[in-house]
Amino acid sequence: MFSAILVAAVITGLVRAFLIDVYFIPSGSMEPLLTEGDRVLVNKLEDTGADVRRGDVVVFDGRGSFDPITDQRSLPQRVIAGAGQWLGLAGSDTVYIKRVVGVAGDRVVCCAEDGRLRVNGRAVDEPYVFPGDVPSEQAFDVVVPDGRVWLLGDHRSVSMDSRSLLGAPGGGLVPGERIIGRAFQLVWPVDRFGPLERHDG
Template identity: 40%
Template sequence: MTSDDRDARPEGDSAPTDPSTTGETSRSSLSTRLSGSAARRRERREEKAKKRKQLPVWQETILLLGIALVLAIVIKAFFVQAFYIPSQSMEPGLVKNDRILVQKVSYWGDKGPERGDVIVFKDPGNWLGPEDTQGPTSVLAKGLAKIGLYPTGGHLVKRVIGVAGDRVKCCDKKGRLSVNGYALDESDYVKQDGTRCAAPMIDCKLDVGPIPDGYLLVMGDNRGNSADSTAHMCQDPEAEQCPPTRGLVPTDLVVGKVFALVWPRDHMHRITRPSVFEDIPDPK
């Protein structure tokens, strides 16, 4: 057999292939396809990004203002709101026209005001005069008030003295209030203006309780000049037109707890609950 006979192969047969060469070719082809697919995906992402970046400036501005407005409304509704002191009733700690911040988190769920808290609440019914309910007058101020960035009118600020179940009396031989039989030393926060007792608006004859569920007894720190619970109670509890809740504040009218005085700047401070209220026993 000649060398030509040995080299000759039947028609249609192919020369043997090298397995290693075939694998490298397949991997190279797969790599090329994957690379092309990744490039196309990258191009699509870049195109989308370009479209997003093409938003006009005025549209971006409106979008940002809208987001800020929504956030402000949510903050006002659930967290913090600005108010002002409408009268002299909370002196000496809070002076008329002081700007305060009220937080609402403390009263979420079943939690309610505690004795000693300074609270903001809606008018229970003709406690405020026309000048106190006016609120902001300019268009800008009214708009800011709607979203909680400007103090609103139509609200009162008082200190909680009694909560549901409590019995509040005035006065002992020293002219002090007592809650559940515990006499309060209020010298740290009540205005000392020469009044002869802690409840002068009701002629020092206060005897309330047990306070019904869902109600609060509130008083101003300026006891001689405060249209508070005592100023709206019946002088004669036996009178026919004297319901037991008259002068009390429904808890569902409470907006929140005052936690900071923010203006004027030199008067700025945090507002906390006086320690004397921690020693009051629970009602029996």
């Protein structure tokens, strides 16, 4: 009995480490698509790094871009936090979920006279933005370098995202290798179970 449980735990750990993981949504920055307390499945095999597409919702490690690399918590605190994250009961202090708005080579500008974002001179329709929010109250004009992405939350008025780090080292541009995977399925709560639709940016 114990050996069967151990094997199941090992298999689950391997699947979550290399194939598909569960991510707990810790805030309302991706509303209305995702709300605080939701759980999503993250595909670690596709759409990471250079393969990410505009419009994808991705989970990424923010250390070195959104967060400093150092972790001041004690070992017991890190173990408890890690267990909660692994069980899908808590979010992470360094892992985030946002939408890709710009990929390498893109020029992302806010905003055009019609109030929309422009990517490479083309106005972008964003049906996923929180009702009542504008694409951004903060103006920006960013050219995304190779190996980086520009990320925004769908609930623009409350999201801390790439805009929040304009002028800081790295300018809010997240390295592609920090992308953990694409969120593709909402699994909790069960009454909203379903795939996360992809949007071409």
